[in-house]
Amino acid sequence: MLELRDITKAFGDIVAVNHLDLEVKKGEFFIILGPTGAGKTTTLRITIGLEKPDSGKVLYEGQDITQLSPPLRDFAFMFESHNLYPVLNVYDNLAFPLRSPLFKVPESEVKKRVEAIADELHITHLLPRRVSHLSGGEQQRVALGRALIRRPKIYILDEPISSLDYKLREELQTEFKRIHEEYGITILSATHDNVSAMAMASRIGIMENGRILQVGAPRDIYTNPMSVSVARIIGAPSMNFIDCVVGETSLWMHGHQEFVIPLSPPIVGILRRELKGQGRILVGIWPEDIMVSEKIQEGYLKALVENIEYHGAERFVNLALGESPLKALLIRNCVPKHGAEIFVFLPEEKLYFFHPQNGLRIYVQLGRNGHYAF
Amino acid sequence: MNNNTYYESIIERKSRLSVITRIIILGLFLSFTVFPLFWLFLSSLKDRLDIFAFPPRFLFNPTVENYRGLFVKTFLEGGAGQTDFALCLANSFITAGLGTFFAVVLGVMAGYACSRFHFFGKNDYLFFTLSTRMLPPVAVIIPIYIMFSRLGLQDTRVGMILLYTMANLGLAIWIMKGFYDSIPTQYEEAGLVDGYTRWQIFWKIIIPSVRGGIAATMGFCFIFAWNEFTFASIVTTRYAKTLPPRIAAALGAAGLDWGQVAAAGFILIIPVLVLFIFIRNYLLMGMTFGVLGRR
Numbered sequence: 001m002l003e004l005r006d007i008t009k010a011f012g013d014i015v016a017v018n019h020l021d022l023e024v025k026k027g028e029f030f031i032i033l034g035p036t037g038a039g040k041t042t043t044l045r046i047t048i049g050l051e052k053p054d055s056g057k058v059l060y061e062g063q064d065i066t067q068l069s070p071p072l073r074d075f076a077f078m079f080e081s082h083n084l085y086p087v088l089n090v091y092d093n094l095a096f097p098l099r100s101p102l103f104k105v106p107e108s109e110v111k112k113r114v115e116a117i118a119d120e121l122h123i124t125h126l127l128p129r130r131v132s133h134l135s136g137g138e139q140q141r142v143a144l145g146r147a148l149i150r151r152p153k154i155y156i157l158d159e160p161i162s163s164l165d166y167k168l169r170e171e172l173q174t175e176f177k178r179i180h181e182e183y184g185i186t187i188l189s190a191t192h193d194n195v196s197a198m199a200m201a202s203r204i205g206i207m208e209n210g211r212i213l214q215v216g217a218p219r220d221i222y223t224n225p226m227s228v229s230v231a232r233i234i235g236a237p238s239m240n241f242i243d244c245v246v247g248e249t250s251l252w253m254h255g256h257q258e259f260v261i262p263l264s265p266p267i268v269g270i271l272r273r274e275l276k277g278q279g280r281i282l283v284g285i286w287p288e289d290i291m292v293s294e295k296i297q298e299g300y301l302k303a304l305v306e307n308i309e310y311h312g313a314e315r316f317v318n319l320a321l322g323e324s325p326l327k328a329l330l331i332r333n334c335v336p337k338h339g340a341e342i343f344v345f346l347p348e349e350k351l352y353f354f355h356p357q358n359g360l361r362i363y364v365q366l367g368r369n370g371h372y373a374f
Numbered sequence: 375m376n377n378n379t380y381y382e383s384i385i386e387r388k389s390r391l392s393v394i395t396r397i398i399i400l401g402l403f404l405s406f407t408v409f410p411l412f413w414l415f416l417s418s419l420k421d422r423l424d425i426f427a428f429p430p431r432f433l434f435n436p437t438v439e440n441y442r443g444l445f446v447k448t449f450l451e452g453g454a455g456q457t458d459f460a461l462c463l464a465n466s467f468i469t470a471g472l473g474t475f476f477a478v479v480l481g482v483m484a485g486y487a488c489s490r491f492h493f494f495g496k497n498d499y500l501f502f503t504l505s506t507r508m509l510p511p512v513a514v515i516i517p518i519y520i521m522f523s524r525l526g527l528q529d530t531r532v533g534m535i536l537l538y539t540m541a542n543l544g545l546a547i548w549i550m551k552g553f554y555d556s557i558p559t560q561y562e563e564a565g566l567v568d569g570y571t572r573w574q575i576f577w578k579i580i581i582p583s584v585r586g587g588i589a590a591t592m593g594f595c596f597i598f599a600w601n602e603f604t605f606a607s608i609v610t611t612r613y614a615k616t617l618p619p620r621i622a623a624a625l626g627a628a629g630l631d632w633g634q635v636a637a638a639g640f641i642l643i644i645p646v647l648v649l650f651i652f653i654r655n656y657l658l659m660g661m662t663f664g665v666l667g668r669r
Contacts, residue, residue: 049567050563050566070566071566071568071571076567076568077564079564083564085579085583086583097569100570100574101571
């Protein structure tokens with residue numbers, strides 16, 4: 001439906017968007033996830049028409065709209081902030097898009113639509129108020145209302161909820177998901193907050209340094225990150241990375257030959273083939289995949305407990321495995337003490353292998369196409 | 375000693391001290407600022423004897439003779455008829471008012487352009503407009519005098535309006551630019567996406583957002599033009615003469631009539647005083663070029 005083709009945009013020496021390709025399908029909630037400065041906002045601004053790309057095309061249903069001015073594109077844009085006009089009250093802010101010369105509707109219809117959207121977002125009581133007298137969460141709701149009041153072809157939201165505190169974020173996350181499903185609208189959004197991206201998106205595009213690294217359903221990217229960068233961006237808490245060495249028949253931690261991670265021979269074979277012999281490799285594992293035990297068991301490695309973090313119902317333990325910091329999800333009855341010894345097991349089927357130089361994944365398990373890579 | 379009473383005594387001592395210091399500082403400040411105005415007003419209501427009385431009199435029989443004398447010719451000045459004071463008052467209002475109006479209208483537009491658009495020589499242009507304010511008026515008075523007399527603008531209201539528009543434009547552009555700079559460009563972009571043109575957003579949203587800035591700019595420009603002495607005293611002689619040179623000239627005809635000078639002075643400051651009361655909140659914002667806030 002919406003397609004960005006080979007978009008490049010530079011500001012002076014800084015390349016904000018670098019040969020980017022992206023496609024948003026109809027009815028999709030597509031979220032661009034990436035760190036600050038990845039070029040997310042520029043990408044959205046190019047899509048909406050507030051920036052012209054240096055090269056590349058913006059297509060809507062096959063038609064080239066790169067040169068079209070923003071109002072003619074008929075998209076709605078919710079800015080990260082400053083979407084609302086302090087000189088108008090909430091009602092007039094909501095009504096503003098409906099009173100524009102281009103999308104004008106009769107005043108009676110404006111009233112109906114404003115009241116409907118206010119009711120939908122539970123902000124009816126705020127309508128006569130001044131925007132500057134609203135709280136952050138209320139402002140965000142009004143801003144959302146203003147973006148939703150028209151029926152544009154696509155809704156584009158820049159960091160719609162990341163400036164809010166955690167409670168409100170959760171609340172609005174649910175709201176967004178509900179509205180997306182109820183209205184059947186197409187949304188393109190950008191955020192650096194992977195929790196809300198995972199919660200809301202139908203598909204995620206991981207972005208870094210002006211490029212889209214990987215696109216897919218949240219769970220697919222999580223279970224199948226194609227590079228170290230993707231794995232770093234997608235997870236919360238992040239994936240653990242351990243600097244290892246591939247030997248003749250096994251894998252051990254760099255600098256600690258005693259820490260051997262048991263691997264089956266075919267996998268070692270693939271790694272040796274990919275690395276062209278022995279060598280360093282980056283091994284990744286999600287915190288919830290590490291098995292933790294207070295007693296030593298076969299194949300377990302000894303680590304030291306540094307501290308414990310509480311994330312709602314879950315507890316994570318920060319460990320030192322040799323020099324490598326490691327974060328692991330604790331099972332319910334395990335209560336390790338600070339400084340205590342603890343034993344961890346890294347199951348072979350949960351490991352991700354990455355090239356030490358370019359950070360790209362070495363596929364040894366179920367590959368991207370559903371085939372075994374070995 | 376009990377801890378509580380210890381702190382209480384310190385706090386009490388501190389607060390008493392600070393109240394006294396505040397009163398002293400404020401008193402000094404007011405004696406420099408408000409008292410002269412007050413004395414001017416009192417003097418304008420005194421007759422000759424009371425003005426020169428020593429020690430100064432605070433209680434006396436007030437008279438409006440000084441104010442009457444400003445507008446009506448006395449016996450010494452040639453008997454019945456009006457003086458030119460009313461004409462000068464009208465001239466002051468017209469030249470300062472319209473000069474301010476044009477400077478603000480142009481400044482509101484030019485300030486927006488300078489804040490939002492890039493164009494060739496923008497920084498040089500901005501510096502140039504402000505530099506008109508850096509020169510003391512006496513430095514440019516000769517060329518302006520020659521220019522005005524060649525163009526037939528000398529001693530005309532049109533000439534004075536042009537002069538005050540020019541003199542205020544640089545300041546107006548700079549103050550307004552500061553206010554526009556403090557408004558996020560997303561205001562325009564959001565409107566653009568919603569189907570408005572830039573011009574429509576400018577009128578509907580941007581202008582209301584900077585109304586404080588406009589008020590401040592108007593205040594500054596009007597006060598400058600209203601008080602301006604040098605240009606007015608050289609360029610105008612009779613028909614377009616404004617109040618400041620008129621008051622200065624009044625020190626002559628019948629000797630130093632301090633009562634009339636005080637009355638004229640008080641009339642001169644009334645509009646400025648009223649203006650200040652209305653826009654005092656915005657003036658501070660204007661002085662900081664909109665940095666302190668804009669609503």
